[in-house]
Amino acid sequence: MLRFRATLSLALALALLSGCKSDPNTPEYWEKKLSDAKRGDAKIQVVEALRTSGNLKESFLPMLHQQLTTQKRPEVKAALARAVGDLKSPSSLQPLQAALDPEATDTDTALANKELVAALGKLGDPKAAPALTGMLKAKDSYTRIEAIQALGLLRAPEAVEPLLKLASNEATEPFLHKKAIEALGRIGDARAVPLLMQMLTKERQGISFYVESSYALYQVGAPAAEAVIAAMENRDAALAKWAQDNGVNPASYAMKGAQILGDLRDPRGEAVLIKQLGFTNADPRIQALVRMQAAEALGRMRSQAAVRPISALLTEEDPTVRSSYVRALVLLGSHDAVPALQKAAEKGDWYAREVAMRGVALLSEAQEQPLFTKWAQAEPAVTAKECQDSGGDGCENPDALGMKRAEVILRYAKVPEAVKTCGVDDGCWSRKLADKEASVVERAALKLGRSRNPQHAAALAERLSEKDLDARFALIQSLDWLVSDSKEAAVKAREALPKIQSQLADEKGNSTFIKVNEDLRRLAFRLERA
Template identity: 30%
Template sequence: MSVVKKFLNLFKSGAEEGEEARLRAQKERTENLLKALTDGDLDARWAAVRSVGDLGEAFIEPLIRGLQDDYWIIRRGSADTLGKIGAPAVTPLIAALAEPSDDVRQETIRALQLIGEPSVSPLVQAAKNPHPLIRRGAVQALGLMGEERAVPVLVEAMKDTDAGVRYEAAVAFGRINDPRCIPHLIESLNDVQERVRTAVMATLCSLGIPAIDPLIRALIAQNEDVGRRASLALVTIGEPAIDPLIAALADQNPGIRRGAIEALGQIGNTRAIPKIIECLEDDIRPVRIEAVRALAALGVPAIAPLMQVFREGDNRIRSGAMEALWMLGQPATTPLIMVLKDEQSDVRKRAALLLGEIGDQKAVDHLTGLLSDDNVAVRKEAFEALEMIKTRTAQ
C-alpha cells in the first residue's frame, strides 16, 4: 500500500471518529438540555431555554411546556426561543392557545408574533377552530400583528358564539385600522355583552374620521340602544365630528337632525350654536325640543344669540329661545333684565315672564319698575313674576 493511500485511510478514519465524537457530544448536550428543561432548577431551566434555539424541532415540545412554567422569566424565554425556531413551532403553538391561563396564552401569542409571516395562514385557519380559546387567541394574534389579510375572518369573528372571540375581533379591528370593518362594528353596538360593546365603541372612536358618517347614519337605527351608542361614539370622537354633524342638521330625516343636535350639544363646541338656533324653527317638534336642550347644554355662550332671536324671531323660534333661556337659569338673568326696557311691549312682557320662572332675586327691583309700565299686560306679567320670586324665596 502506498504511503499516500495509507495517509488517506488514516485521514478518513480520523474524520469518522471525529464525526462520531461530535455526534456523541451533541447527543449528550441535547439530553442534558432536555433534562434541564424538564427537571432542572430555575437557573438550569433558564440556561437551557437560552441555549436550545439553534437545536431545532427536538426542543419544541419542552419549550411549549416551558410556556406553562411557574416563573415568568422561563415563560418569556420559552416564547422567545420558540420564535427563533420559527415555522416548525407554529402548529404546536396554535394548539397551546387552548390553555386557559392568560399568562400562558400571552406568551404563546408573543411567540407567534415573533415567528411572523409563517404563522399568518395557520392563524387565519385557527380563527375557525372548534375550540373557542384557540379562536380567541388566533384573532388576538392576528390583531397584534396588524394583519390586514385577516379582515374577512375577523368580520366572521364579530358574529362568533363566544363573547371572548367577538371582543378580541373588535379590538383587532382597532389595531388593524381598516375602514372596511366599520359597518360590522356598528352592527355590534348592540352586542349582548357589555365588554364587547365597550371594545366596539373604543375601536369606532379610534378609527375617527372614516367612522363619522356611518355613525351619523346609525343615529336612526331601529334599535334605540345602537343609536344612543352611535351618538356617544360621535361625542367621544369630538372635534373632527363637529362639521359633519352640523351638515347633518340639514338632513331630510328628522331622526338624524335630532341625533346630530344632541351630539353637538354634548360635544359643547360653540361653533354649532347658530345652526342649532336655526333648528328652533324646525317643523318637527322633537327636533325643536332637542335644539332647546342642546342650547341650554352649551351654556353661557348661547345666551347672546338666544337673546337676539328672543327679541327678533317669529313666534316659533322665540318660544324655543325662551325655553332655552329658562333652562339656562340664573346666567340668563342679567341679559333678560337688560331688555325689560325694550321698546317692544311684547319683549318686556316675555322677559318678565322668564325672570319670574328663573326666580333670581337680582331681578326684583327691575321687575318692580315694570309695575308702572304703560302696557297693562306688561304690568300684569311683572306682578306675577314678583309673586313667583317671593314664593320661591319663602320656600
C-alpha cells in the same frame, strides 16, 4: 497552580449549572416542563406558572413560537398565545397568525382563536390588520369581538369597509353592532360617517346605538360636523330618505345633532344651532328638547351671539327646560344675561325660581350679592303662598320649608362674595377650586377655563373627581376649553390622562356619574390625540 485549577473548575461548573435545564430563568427549563406534562390542563398550568413567575422575557419567544407550532391541543395554544401576547414583540406576528384557524367550529379552537387575536392586538403592529380583518368572519362571536376591538386599537384603515359591512348587517347581533361602531370611531375614518349618522337614530330589538354612534362621530371630528350640519339643515337627501323609510322622527337629527356639534364645538354649526332655538313642533316636548339641546351646544361653543336669544327663552317656567337655558348662559359667561335671569328668579314655582337664582349667582358681580339677601327674606312668604295655591312636598309645614329654601338662596350668595374677594386674580380663583361650596367651585372652574392660561390646566385636572355633578361638569368643560385653546395646556393636562382613565374605569356603571363621565371620556380622547 493546583488551587487555581480547582477554583477555575468550580467556576465553570457553576456557570454551566446556571444555564442548565433546572434553572427557571431559562426557556429550556419551561420547555422541559411542558414536555413532561402529559395532559392538556397540566400544560396550561405550566404556561400560566411561567406567566406569573417573573421569569418571562423576550429570550423565551423562540421557544414559545415553536410551542405554538407543535402543540396540538387548542386550549394549550390559547395559554401560549396569552404568554406571547404579554411580551408584545413584533417577532410574534407571523407565529400568531400561522396558529389561527379561521374555519374553527369547536369551542376549544374558537377559544384559541380568541386568545391569538387578542395577542395580535397587543402587538400594536399594523401588519396584523389583514389577519384580524379575516377573523371578522369567524363563526365564534367572542373571536369576532376581539378582532373588532384589536382593529379599532390599531386604527387600521383597511378594516373600515369590513366593519361597515358588519355594522350594517341586520343579521348581526346588536352587541357586535355596538363593537363595530366603537371600532369605526376609534379608526376615525370619514367613510364611516354616513352609517354612523344612520345609527344615531337606529334601534334594533329595542336597543339604541346612540351612545356609541355619537361618540364615534365625535372621534371622527370635522367630517362628522359637516354631516350633522347637513342633516340639521335638511341638505342630506339620502339620509332624509333613509329616515323616512325607517320611521325616524325628523326632529331626531335636530336634537341629536345639536349634542354632537356641542361636543365638537365646530364654529360652522353656530348659525344652525341659533336657528334651532326657535324650533317649533306640534309636540311641545319635542320642541323643548330641540331648543334645550341647541342652547347647551351653543354654551359649550362659547357663542356670544347666542346670549340674547337664549336669555329670551327664560320665560319658560318648566324647571327642567329652564335649567338647560340657564346652564347654557352660565357657560357663555356673559353678565348681560343677568337681568333676564333676575326676572326669571321671581317667576314660577320654587324649582324654576331656584334654577334662575343659581344662574344669577354663577354670572354675578359683587353688586348682585344683596339680591340673595332680598330673595331669602322674601322666600318664606313666597313659599307659604305657593303651598296654599298648589301644595307639594314639604307643604305640611310651609314655615319650615320656606326657611329651608331661604338657606339655599343664602348659599348662592357665597358666589358673589367670592367674586368680591378674588376679582380678576386667577390665583385666588385657583384656590377656590377647593372651596366647600360647589357653586363657588363651579364659578372658579369656568373663570379659569375661559382664561386661556395653560398654567391652570393642572389645577383643573386635579379636581376632576369632584362629586358634585354641576361642579364636575364645569371642571371638565373648562379643562376641555383650555386644551383646545392652548397646546401647552394640552401637554400639561395630558399628564393627568392615566388618572382620568383610571377614574373612568372605577366609575364605569355608576349611574350617578354616567352622564357627566361621557364628557370626561371625550376629554380623555382629546388628550390621547393631543
